[in-house]
Amino acid sequence: MAADPVTGAAPAKAALWRRPVFRSTVFQVLLILGVVAVANYLFTNTLQNLEQRGISTGFGFLSNEAGFGIVQSLIDYDETYTFGRTFLVGLLNTLLVSGLGIILATMIGFVMGVARLSKNWLIARIATVYIETFRNIPLLLQILFWYFAVLQPLPRPKQSLELGEMFFLNNRGFYHPVPVFEQGFNLVFAAIVVAVISIVFLARWAHRRQEETGQPFHTVYVSLAILFGLPLLVFLVMGSPMSWDYPALKGFNFTGGGVVIPELMSLLLALSIYTGSFIAEAVRSGILAVSHGQTEAAHALGLRAGPTLRLVIIPQAMRVIIPQLTSQYLNLTKNSSLATAVGYPDLVAVFAGTTLNQTGQAVEVIAMTMGVYLTISLSISTFMNWYNKKKQLVER
Amino acid sequence: MNSAAGDMDAFVQPHFLKNLILTSTRGNNRTMKKIVLATSALAFCAAVSTTAFAGATLDAVKKKGFLQCGVTTGLPGFSSPDDKGNWTGLDVDTCRAVAAAVFGDAQKVKFTPLTAKERFTALQSGEIDILSRNTTWTLTRDSSLGLNFAGVNYYDGQGFLVSKNLGVKSALELDGASFCIQAGTTTELNLADYFRANKMAYTPITFDTSDETSKAFDAGRCDALTSDQSQLYALRIKLKNPDGAMVLPEVISKEPLGPVVRQGDDEWFNIVRWTLFAMLNAEEYGVTSENVDKMAASSKDPNILRLLGQSGIKGQGLQLSDTWAASIIKQVGNYGEMFERNVGQGSALKISRGLNALWSKGGIQYGPPVR
Ligand SMILES: N[C@@H](CCC(=O)N[C@@H](CS)C(=O)NCC(=O)O)C(=O)O
Numbered sequence: 001m002a003a004d005p006v007t008g009a010a011p012a013k014a015a016l017w018r019r020p021v022f023r024s025t026v027f028q029v030l031l032i033l034g035v036v037a038v039a040n041y042l043f044t045n046t047l048q049n050l051e052q053r054g055i056s057t058g059f060g061f062l063s064n065e066a067g068f069g070i071v072q073s074l075i076d077y078d079e080t081y082t083f084g085r086t087f088l089v090g091l092l093n094t095l096l097v098s099g100l101g102i103i104l105a106t107m108i109g110f111v112m113g114v115a116r117l118s119k120n121w122l123i124a125r126i127a128t129v130y131i132e133t134f135r136n137i138p139l140l141l142q143i144l145f146w147y148f149a150v151l152q153p154l155p156r157p158k159q160s161l162e163l164g165e166m167f168f169l170n171n172r173g174f175y176h177p178v179p180v181f182e183q184g185f186n187l188v189f190a191a192i193v194v195a196v197i198s199i200v201f202l203a204r205w206a207h208r209r210q211e212e213t214g215q216p217f218h219t220v221y222v223s224l225a226i227l228f229g230l231p232l233l234v235f236l237v238m239g240s241p242m243s244w245d246y247p248a249l250k251g252f253n254f255t256g257g258g259v260v261i262p263e264l265m266s267l268l269l270a271l272s273i274y275t276g277s278f279i280a281e282a283v284r285s286g287i288l289a290v291s292h293g294q295t296e297a298a299h300a301l302g303l304r305a306g307p308t309l310r311l312v313i314i315p316q317a318m319r320v321i322i323p324q325l326t327s328q329y330l331n332l333t334k335n336s337s338l339a340t341a342v343g344y345p346d347l348v349a350v351f352a353g354t355t356l357n358q359t360g361q362a363v364e365v366i367a368m369t370m371g372v373y374l375t376i377s378l379s380i381s382t383f384m385n386w387y388n389k390k391k392q393l394v395e396r
Numbered sequence: 397m398n399s400a401a402g403d404m405d406a407f408v409q410p411h412f413l414k415n416l417i418l419t420s421t422r423g424n425n426r427t428m429k430k431i432v433l434a435t436s437a438l439a440f441c442a443a444v445s446t447t448a449f450a451g452a453t454l455d456a457v458k459k460k461g462f463l464q465c466g467v468t469t470g471l472p473g474f475s476s477p478d479d480k481g482n483w484t485g486l487d488v489d490t491c492r493a494v495a496a497a498v499f500g501d502a503q504k505v506k507f508t509p510l511t512a513k514e515r516f517t518a519l520q521s522g523e524i525d526i527l528s529r530n531t532t533w534t535l536t537r538d539s540s541l542g543l544n545f546a547g548v549n550y551y552d553g554q555g556f557l558v559s560k561n562l563g564v565k566s567a568l569e570l571d572g573a574s575f576c577i578q579a580g581t582t583t584e585l586n587l588a589d590y591f592r593a594n595k596m597a598y599t600p601i602t603f604d605t606s607d608e609t610s611k612a613f614d615a616g617r618c619d620a621l622t623s624d625q626s627q628l629y630a631l632r633i634k635l636k637n638p639d640g641a642m643v644l645p646e647v648i649s650k651e652p653l654g655p656v657v658r659q660g661d662d663e664w665f666n667i668v669r670w671t672l673f674a675m676l677n678a679e680e681y682g683v684t685s686e687n688v689d690k691m692a693a694s695s696k697d698p699n700i701l702r703l704l705g706q707s708g709i710k711g712q713g714l715q716l717s718d719t720w721a722a723s724i725i726k727q728v729g730n731y732g733e734m735f736e737r738n739v740g741q742g743s744a745l746k747i748s749r750g751l752n753a754l755w756s757k758g759g760i761q762y763g764p765p766v767r
């Protein structure tokens with residue numbers, strides 16, 4: 001055991017209860033016990049009182065038949081499935097819109113953030129106008145704008161805008177063909193996996209080669225060639241084991257193919273454009289935080305503007321950007337619950353809305369819903385913290 | 397816990413909750429409000445015990461001096477605010493009648509607009525004293541939400557509203573159609589049942605408020621709008637072109653709509669239930685808002701005299717004043733007057749009495765004897 005750093009005395013001399021480590025541990029354990037006890041008291045007491053009031057409690061309702069339909073589901077669902085299933089349907093719809101939103105917002109944000117710093121006056125102005133406009137209009141209004149002002153006025157199914165009898169756009173959504181995989185397509189999937197793995201190795205090899213010899217390698221082009229070439233080759237060898245299912249107008253609506261409903265489109269557009277404007281500002285501030293000397297040094301070494309940005313500025317800017325990016329991702333995910341405004345069936349609309357109302361079990365349903373958002377948020381921030389650490393260690 | 401409950405009650409009754417709850421319910425605040433409602437339901441339930449419940453609502457209502465009544469966010473004929481913020485409608489008048497019975501003043505009501513999804517939590521948490529919001533009486537709601545249905549102020553059934561140029565004459569032709577509906581309603585469930593039973597496909601597009609629902613229908617997001625039939629007539633007059641839409645003949649469900657109160661307060665339950673019965677009895681005996689004073693002074697009919705508090709038990713059992721029923725009739729009218737003014741021939745909706753006629757006139761509205 002180490003000696004006490006302040007007094008220099010050996011710790012064994014102090015009585016057990018005087019040792020700081022021991023005391024702080026005891027207090028922390030007591031605190032945790034206290035919190036757990038209070039939470040437990042509140043929870044059991046609530047359930048007990050609800051029961052006395054004649055309000056159903058417990059999680060038994062999750063296995064009862066739901067009895068209502070949901071417009072969009074990533075897994076099999078109809079009204080004969082259970083309330084538990086509605087939870088999954090809502091959860092997946094939330095993950096879908098948040099996941100896509102995060103990807104789109106990041107792309108928009110990086111492009112616009114860099115564009116705002118562009119030397120080209122017009123590009124910089126466009127980016128500024130975009131950022132200042134969308135950052136300052138409340139998100140709910142933007143969602144309603146896309147839904148009611150842009151997507152609803154589209155033509156009705158019979159007058160759909162179409163592209164080559166494959167893609168149709170009307171006020172019920174965007175209809176597109178979906179691939180139908182036939183026997184033998186598994187090998188194509190396998191080829192994709194193989195391609196991805198080999199690209200990873202290729203990138204490592206290229207990196208090492210550059211470190212050792214200073215010779216760059218066109219990783220991007222070769223990777224793209226592998227990614228598309230290999231599966232395509234297998235696909236052709238297997239005799240094209242795939243067909244397309246095209247949407248077609250039948251009765252009132254299009255059937256067949258796939259559809260992106262306008263509720264999803266408006267929510268996704270609003271979330272990614274809104275959050276993108278914040279990310280753009282984070283990117284700009286990150287880039288500005290890298291001292292101009294870095295750019296000058298890079299130029300002096302003969303790097304052109306593109307590689308300077310990619311290899312020198314962005315990696316250093318990332319350290320400033322990532323923490324802000326994390327909070328924007330969290331915001332986007334939580335903001336996706338505004339879905340109810342346009343009837344997109346996310347977790348809040350389907351589960352904390354309809355299911356709560358049809359079962360009346362507010363406490364259980366809200367607790368589950370809060371648990372989900374907490375878990376999603378904690379996972380995002382854990383991942384981003386890990387990523388941040390990794391980025392910071394690159395520092396030399 | 398039980399012994400402390402009496403003291404805790406003072407904290408947890410509506411005053412405390414009201415401060416927590418935002419009064420504005422539209423737009424941005426909706427999600428916020430739901431969270432507040434749910435949280436306050438939790439806080440409410442965690443702190444109070446049941447024994448303190450009986451009689452609590454009447455006392456609390458009297459103490460604060462007005463009735464807090466949960467209504468729709470706007471549905472012509474049932475509950476809708478005019479441009480000055482005055483609420484009118486059948487469900488609104490039901491609340492006014494309760495206020496007339498309790499205070500002798502039908503104006504002592506404040507209204508809380510609620511979406512279908514919010515309504516039960518609002519009542520459970522004590523934000524409102526009575527829910528009068530075209531709410532269907534079902535087994536689940538009556539038995540597992542800790543609520544009681546006090547009666548039926550409108551017998552309804554679910555129907556379909558379609559655009560005329562869809563060229564559809566019957567709901568059975570709607571295979572593959574999409575439907576605008578409101579979340580958290582029996583409508584959602586009946587629609588699923590009906591299409592399952594008839595082996596037809598459908599797409600539900602679910603919105604929070606009737607406003608969003610009818611706007612989406614107007615914009616052609618869905619082929620049909622489905623809801624209780626009375627509400628279809630009400631929503632139809634709000635469309636851009638009401639004549640371009642029609643109600644299909646099918647009625648696919650039973651929707652007895654009525655006021656709801658919290659379970660466990662029998663005294664309050666009786667007051668609401670007998671407010672309705674008093675209005676039905678008044679219509680049956682021909683007592684109207686116009687002739688009620690004259691009847692009280694000069695009628696010879698013992699039924700009328702008992703109803704108007706001139707003889708018999710009067711208001712005692714309900715712990716109300718002797719003229720409770722007379723106040724209702726004078727200020728709100730009898731059931732028939734209330735019906736015609738809001739949804740019947742005196743209104744834009746022009747709905748005929750149908751099932752809502754008195755039992756003696758071919759309907760099923762029936763008030764037990766006042767004696
Ligand atoms: N009676 C049904 C449906 C009631 C209902 O909410 N109907 C809609 C018609 S679209 C409504 O009144 N909405 C008015 C509002 O949300 O303010 C139930 O109790 O579930």
